[in-house]
Amino acid sequence: MGAACSRKRDQLDNVDGFDRGVSGRYCKSGSSKWLATTLSRPILEIQREKKKCPSLLELCTHKIREDIDNYVSFSTLPRDLSQQIFNELVKSQRLTDVSLEAFRDCALQDLYLGDYPGVNENWMDVISSQGSSLLSLDLSGSDVSDPGLIYLKDCVNLQDLNLNYCDQISDRGLKHISGLSNLRSLTFRRNSAITAQGMAALSGLVNLMKLDLEKCPGIHGGLIHIKGLTKLESLSIKWCNCITDADMKPLSGLTNLKSLQISCSKVTDFGITYLKGLQNLSVLNLEGCPVTASCFDTLSVLVSLLYLNLSRCNLSDDGCEKLSSKFHIYPFLVCRVKKVLRWPLTYGYFLLTELGNLKVLNLGFNDISDACLIHLKGLQNLKCLELSDTEVGSNGLRYLSGLCKLESINLSFTVVSDGGLRELSGLTSLKSLNLDARQITDAGLAALTSLTGLTHLDLFGARITDSGTSHLRNLKNLRSLEICGGGLTDAGVKNIKDLSSLSLLNLSQNCNLTDKTLEMISGLTGLISLNVSNSRVTSAGLRHLKPLKNLRSLTLEACKVTANDIRRLQSAGLPNLVNFRPE
Known part of the structure; x- marks a missing residue:
C-alpha cells in the first residue's frame, strides 16, 4: 500500500472533542502541521495575498510587531489595543521574555501561550501583574514549575487555567492554585506528578465547572476530594488506567455533570451503577472499559444521554436488547407467568427508560453482529452510528432503515456487502x-x-x-x-x-x-x-x-x-x- 496509506485498523479516534491546539510539540499528523503553519502567519500577510486592504488598526499592530524592541511599555494604552498587540506577537512568534516586559500592568484578560516556545518561570511575574483583570491563562506545554504558580495568587478572578503537558508541576503546584476559587475550568492533561493526596487542593475550587485530568496515572483515590464540587459539569479522567470502580462512588453526587470521560480505565459494570443519579449526563465515554452489556441496566435510566461511546469494550450480542427495551425481565424470571408470580414482587418487572434521546452511539471494535442491530430500531433520534470493526453484515442493516435522522454511519471493516x-x-x-x-x-x-x-x-x-x-x-x-x-x-x-x-x-x-x-x-x-x-x-x-x-x-x-x-x-x-x- 505504500507510505501514503496512513489508515490503520487499530487507530483510536479522538471522540471527546478536546483539542491540543496546533503547535508542533504534541501534534503528529501532517494535517495539523499545515494547519499550524497557516494559523501562525500574520493576518496582514494573509490579507495581502488576498489583496484586501488592512484596517488602520491592523497596520498599526503590524508596525508595532516589526519594531517591538523599541517599546518599553504598553500600560497606558486601552486594554483592547494592548491585548491585540499581545495576540499578534504570539501569533507571529515575536514575543520574547524581553518584549513581554512591555505588557507589565496592562490589565490583559486573556493570555494564550499554549506550547509557545520559551515560556518558563521568568514569565510569571509579568503574567501575574495583570492582577484581577486576568480571566484566562494557557500555559500548556511550558516549562513552568511549581514555584511559578505562586505568582497567580493575585489573579483572583482567573476563570480558565490550562496546564496541559506541564510535567514539572506536581502536588505542590496544586496547593498554590487552591485559593483561586473563581476558577471555572482547570486542565492538567498528561501529568504523572499529580497524586491522590495532591488533589485535596482542588476541594476549595467550588465554582469549577470543567476538570480535565486525562493521562494522570497517579490520581486513584483522589476523586474523593472533588465530591463537593457540585457545579462540575465536565470531568475527564480518560486514559487513567489507575481508575477503578471505587473511584466512581464520589461522582454519584455530582448531579450537574453533563460530560464524563472515563475511557481506558478499569471501571466495570459495578462502577457504572454509581452513575444512576446523574440525570443531567449527556456525554459518556466508556471506550476501552471492561464493561459488558449488563451496564445498560444503569445507562438506560440516564434520560439525558445524547452521546455514548462503548467502542473497544468487548461487548457481545448478549444483553444488547437492553439498548431499547422498555421493560426488562431479569433472566431468572423468564419462565411461565404462573412461575413468575411465585417470586416476591421485588423480583418482578422493572421499568427502564429507553435511550430514546441518544444522538451518537459508538459500538465499534466489539464482538457484535446483526443480532445486536435489531435493538437499535427504537433510537429514532440517532444521528451518528459507529459500527467499525464489528461482525455486522448486510442482514442487520434493515434494522437501520427506519432511523430517518441518521446523518453518519461508519461501516468500515464490517462484513456488509453490496x-x-x-x-x-x-x-x-x-x-x-x-x-x-x-x-x-x-x-x-x-x-x-x-x-x-x-x-x-x-x-x-x-x-x-x-x-x-x-x-x-x-x-x-x-x-x-x-x-x-x-x-x-x-x-x-x-x-x-x-x-x-x-x-x-x-x-x-x-x-x-x-x-x-x-x-x-x-x-x-x-x-x-x-x-x-x-x-x-x-x-x-x-x-x-x-x-x-x-x-x-x-x-x-x-x-x-x-x-x-x-x-x-x-x-x-x-x-x-x-x-x-x-x-
Missing part, C-alpha cells in the same frame, strides 16, 4: 458514509444514488472500478471522497471531475492513474487536500494543478515527483500549499 446497501437507500438524511471494506464493489454504489445529501463518502478499501464511479455523478454535494482500492484509471476520474463541491479527494493506491487525472481534476478549484500517491503521475503533470489556488495539502508519494518539483509548483502559483509529500 446487497445490504439497498437498506440504506431511504436514509436521505445521511451526510457521511464510511464503506472502507473490500467486499464493497461497483454494484453496491448503485444503491447510493438516492443519497444526494452525502457530503463525505469513504470507499478507501472498496473495490471500485471506472464503471462504479458513474454512480457518483448524482452526489453533487460531496465535499470529501476517498477511493483507494486500486481499480481506477483515468477513465473513471471523468465521473469525478464535475463534483465541484469537493474539498478533499483521495485517489491514492490506484497505480494506473496518470497525469491525465491531474488534468481532469484541474477544474475542482475548491480542493484543499489532494492525494494521488502510488500512481503513475509525473512532475510533468503538476502544471495542471496551478488552477487549484485553495490547495493546502498535496500527497504524491511513490510517484515520479520530487519535493523540489512540488516546491517549484508552490512558488509558481500555489501560495496556500503548506503541506506536501514527498518533502
Whole structure:
C-alpha cells in the first residue's frame, strides 16, 4: 500500500472533542502541521495575498510587531489595543521574555501561550501583574514549575487555567492554585506528578465547572476530594488506567455533570451503577472499559444521554436488547407467568427508560453482529452510528432503515456487502458514509444514488472500478471522497471531475492513474487536500494543478515527483500549499 496509506485498523479516534491546539510539540499528523503553519502567519500577510486592504488598526499592530524592541511599555494604552498587540506577537512568534516586559500592568484578560516556545518561570511575574483583570491563562506545554504558580495568587478572578503537558508541576503546584476559587475550568492533561493526596487542593475550587485530568496515572483515590464540587459539569479522567470502580462512588453526587470521560480505565459494570443519579449526563465515554452489556441496566435510566461511546469494550450480542427495551425481565424470571408470580414482587418487572434521546452511539471494535442491530430500531433520534470493526453484515442493516435522522454511519471493516446497501437507500438524511471494506464493489454504489445529501463518502478499501464511479455523478454535494482500492484509471476520474463541491479527494493506491487525472481534476478549484500517491503521475503533470489556488495539502508519494518539483509548483502559483509529500 505504500507510505501514503496512513489508515490503520487499530487507530483510536479522538471522540471527546478536546483539542491540543496546533503547535508542533504534541501534534503528529501532517494535517495539523499545515494547519499550524497557516494559523501562525500574520493576518496582514494573509490579507495581502488576498489583496484586501488592512484596517488602520491592523497596520498599526503590524508596525508595532516589526519594531517591538523599541517599546518599553504598553500600560497606558486601552486594554483592547494592548491585548491585540499581545495576540499578534504570539501569533507571529515575536514575543520574547524581553518584549513581554512591555505588557507589565496592562490589565490583559486573556493570555494564550499554549506550547509557545520559551515560556518558563521568568514569565510569571509579568503574567501575574495583570492582577484581577486576568480571566484566562494557557500555559500548556511550558516549562513552568511549581514555584511559578505562586505568582497567580493575585489573579483572583482567573476563570480558565490550562496546564496541559506541564510535567514539572506536581502536588505542590496544586496547593498554590487552591485559593483561586473563581476558577471555572482547570486542565492538567498528561501529568504523572499529580497524586491522590495532591488533589485535596482542588476541594476549595467550588465554582469549577470543567476538570480535565486525562493521562494522570497517579490520581486513584483522589476523586474523593472533588465530591463537593457540585457545579462540575465536565470531568475527564480518560486514559487513567489507575481508575477503578471505587473511584466512581464520589461522582454519584455530582448531579450537574453533563460530560464524563472515563475511557481506558478499569471501571466495570459495578462502577457504572454509581452513575444512576446523574440525570443531567449527556456525554459518556466508556471506550476501552471492561464493561459488558449488563451496564445498560444503569445507562438506560440516564434520560439525558445524547452521546455514548462503548467502542473497544468487548461487548457481545448478549444483553444488547437492553439498548431499547422498555421493560426488562431479569433472566431468572423468564419462565411461565404462573412461575413468575411465585417470586416476591421485588423480583418482578422493572421499568427502564429507553435511550430514546441518544444522538451518537459508538459500538465499534466489539464482538457484535446483526443480532445486536435489531435493538437499535427504537433510537429514532440517532444521528451518528459507529459500527467499525464489528461482525455486522448486510442482514442487520434493515434494522437501520427506519432511523430517518441518521446523518453518519461508519461501516468500515464490517462484513456488509453490496446487497445490504439497498437498506440504506431511504436514509436521505445521511451526510457521511464510511464503506472502507473490500467486499464493497461497483454494484453496491448503485444503491447510493438516492443519497444526494452525502457530503463525505469513504470507499478507501472498496473495490471500485471506472464503471462504479458513474454512480457518483448524482452526489453533487460531496465535499470529501476517498477511493483507494486500486481499480481506477483515468477513465473513471471523468465521473469525478464535475463534483465541484469537493474539498478533499483521495485517489491514492490506484497505480494506473496518470497525469491525465491531474488534468481532469484541474477544474475542482475548491480542493484543499489532494492525494494521488502510488500512481503513475509525473512532475510533468503538476502544471495542471496551478488552477487549484485553495490547495493546502498535496500527497504524491511513490510517484515520479520530487519535493523540489512540488516546491517549484508552490512558488509558481500555489501560495496556500503548506503541506506536501514527498518533502
